[in-house]
Amino acid sequence: MDQQSTEYLSKRQRWLRRQQEQESAHHRNKSAKRFKKFGIWVATVLVVGGGIGWLIWSAATQPPLPAGDIVSKNGIHWHPQLTITMNGKDQEIPANIGLGGAEEPIHTHDTTGTLHLEFPGLVTKDDIRLGHFFKIWGKTFTSQCIFDSCNGPNGQVAMTVNGKSNTEFDQYIMRDKDQIEITYSK
Numbered sequence: 259m260d261q262q263s264t265e266y267l268s269k270r271q272r273w274l275r276r277q278q279e280q281e282s283a284h285h286r287n288k289s290a291k292r293f294k295k296f297g298i299w300v301a302t303v304l305v306v307g308g309g310i311g312w313l314i315w316s317a318a319t320q321p322p323l324p325a326g327d328i329v330s331k332n333g334i335h336w337h338p339q340l341t342i343t344m345n346g347k348d349q350e351i352p353a354n355i356g357l358g359g360a361e362e363p364i365h366t367h368d369t370t371g372t373l374h375l376e377f378p379g380l381v382t383k384d385d386i387r388l389g390h391f392f393k394i395w396g397k398t399f400t401s402q403c404i405f406d407s408c409n410g411p412n413g414q415v416a417m418t419v420n421g422k423s424n425t426e427f428d429q430y431i432m433r434d435k436d437q438i439e440i441t442y443s444k
């Protein structure tokens with residue numbers, strides 16, 4: 259081989275090497291691009307999947323209010339009547355319960371036992387359970403106890419609504435003009 263052909267080969271080798279380098283650089287670039295594409299795809303799946311997951315989760319944990327739980331959409335002004343008898347003695351229900359500071363939607367104006375249920379807008383069954391009034395009053399009323407008197411040797415808690423025995427006690431959903439009687443007696 260003469261000088262020229264050696265030079266030619268080495269030139270050609272250099273050219274080949276350069277080609278190879280470019281080729282592998284091209285491949286590196288391609289796989290980097292592919293990796294980037296994969297990353298975008300993963301991010302998209304996470305964002306979209308997360309969004310769908312969040313929608314499902316919030317739908318599951320915050321179900322819309324069932325129509326059966328709505329008492330009124332335009333407010334109420336009802337007047338159930340409450341009497342409490344402790345061992346045969348009438349327990350006075352004070353005036354202005356729930357009107358001291360912030361005006362409560364369940365309150366009294368006088369000592370007649372008339373409860374005023376004055377709610378604006380949406381009213382649910384939970385809003386007008388009898389126990390809600392006792393909570394506002396700051397007194398105990400459950401199926402077991404009225405004030406400090408509980409079921410036991412000293413007596414039993416009983417309730418009637420419009421003359422009929424009722425075992426819902428604090429869970430009772432009040433109606434307009436109800437006559438509610440709570441007694442504690444032996």
Ligand SMILES: [Zn+2]
Nearest residue numbers: 335374375376
């Ligand atoms: Zn009223």
